[in-house]
Amino acid sequence: MHYNYSIETKSLYIHWPFCPYKCHFCPxxxxxxxxxFMHDYYQALIAEIEYFVHQCGRKMPIDTIFIGGGTPSTCPEPLLLDMFGKLRTWFDIVPGAEISIEVNPGTVNQSKLAVWKEVGISRLSVGVQSLNDEVLKKLNRLQSKDDVYQLLPQAKALFDNLSVDLIVGLPGVSNDEWRKTVNEVASWPITHVSVYFLSIHENTPLYFGVKAQKITLPCEDEVVDLYYWTSQTLKNNGFNQYEVSSFARPGYECKHNIVYWERKPYKGFGLGACSFDGARRFQNQKNLSLYLHEIHQQKESIIFSEKLTRKQIYLEKIMLGMRRSTGIALSTLLEGLTQGEQDKLTEEITRLRDNNLIILHNDHIILTVAGLAVENEIVVKLSL
Ligand code: SF4
Known part of the structure; x- marks a missing residue:
């Protein structure tokens, strides 16, 4: 199964898998x-992109590029300069395109920032996570709050669009400390904040630590309360919540993520990268040696592909739409459903609305604050 090369693809994801350390919670x-392996990987990455361009046979206009990882801020400057030279030859990167790079504090210097600016990167997504050095150290995330304090003014001098990632529910962070961190972050000269719940992924050191009762997680209800407090505090400070985890100053919503949530096509390159062509989803090989070998041999390295069924498409619409503050258009949801399915859905929507879990606004279904807390159950109820 191949990506549909004739589809209009306006967003690219580029994966850089190298990190200076492996965080214990990382999935x-x-x-x-x-x-x-950086140089060999870079050669393979470029070969993969070039193959895609060749298959498309045209210079496609690109609105968003997201360089994610891993830690893309460890990518050597000469490689990044070379990559953007090639990207601009192969694609028509439109003026004002959103080009994001994920950044770990402690991996950046002035010369890197200057190169990022030079190649046209317009948005930095900085993985702050916590300002408690001890907590991060225990999770093997070897960065300090001083790294953050050093990076922010340097980055702000060159980039207007700065986003910060935080994790709520890290073991060892008290509620008061979390509130202090959020208040501080809200006062920074940044445009965007992403707040993620700590997830325990199987087979990570954190998972084994929790299982062996060496690590105690904070109480779930308290973390949910902290999340609501955070959401309100960020709103009070001028950050609009436009998705469950995402808060932006007006006009600074992440365009690339919106492509994902609106189920528009995007092409991912690199180890483990995912792609979506509007009908099929793909994932690249996750093993580095195999990826290098396969790209060398056949220019593509895909371990998973599937054509979405009607039910999967419907479920994706609900799961992605419900996370957004604009909700999901009822007409989009009803598209392609049988009369019986439409009737069942309409009944369920009425029930959820009567229970104050959703509201209907301009033909859009939007979760209420109470609904947000039971989002997964609502998704199940609205499933076919
Ligand atoms: S820096 Fe990010 S990608 Fe790298 S190990 Fe940590 S969480 Fe994972």
Whole structure:
């Protein structure tokens, strides 16, 4: 199964899997102590992109690029300069395109920031997570709050659009400390905040630590309360919530993420990268040696592909739409349903509205604050 090369693809994701350390909570395709593979990986990445361009046979206009990881801020400057030279030859990157890079504090210097600016990167997504050095150290995230304090003014001098990631529910962070952190972050000269719940992913050191009762997680109800407090505090400070985890100053919503949530096509390149062509989803090989080998041999390295069924499409619409503050258009949801399914859905929507879990506004279904807390159950109720 192949990506539909004739589809209008306006968003690219580029994966850089190398990290300076491996955080104990990390579920991503990322690796530490493998930097000696960076150059080989870069060659494969470029070969993969070039193959895609060749298959498309035209210079496609691109609105958003997201360089994610891993830790893309460890990408050597010459490689990044070379990559953007090629991207601008192969694609028509439109003026004003949103080009984001994920950044770990402690991996950046002035010269890197200058190169990012030079190649046209317009948005930095900074993984702050916490300002408690001890907590981060225990999770093997080897950055300090001083790294953050050093980075922010340097970054702000060159980039208007700065986003900060935080994790709520990290073990060892008291409620008061979390509130202090959020108040501080809200006062920074940034445009966007993402707040994620700590998730325990199987087979991570955090998972084993919790299982062996060496690590105690904060009480779930308290974390949910902290999340609501955070959401309100960020709103009070001028950050609009436009998705469950995402808060932006007006006009600074992440365009690339909106492409994902609106189920528009995007092409991902690199280790473990995912793609969607409007009908099919793909994932690249996650094993570095196999990825390098397969790209070398056949220019593509896909471990998973599927054509979405009607039910999967419907479920994606609900799951992605419900997370957004604009909700999901009822007409979009009803598209393609049988009369019986439409009747069942309409009944369920009425029930949820009567229970104050959703509201209907301009033909859009939007979760209420009470609904947000039971989002997963609502998704199940609205499933076919
Ligand atoms: S820096 Fe990010 S990608 Fe790398 S190990 Fe930590 S959480 Fe994972």
């Amino acid at each position: 991503f395709v990322a690796m530490a102590s493998q930097d000696h």
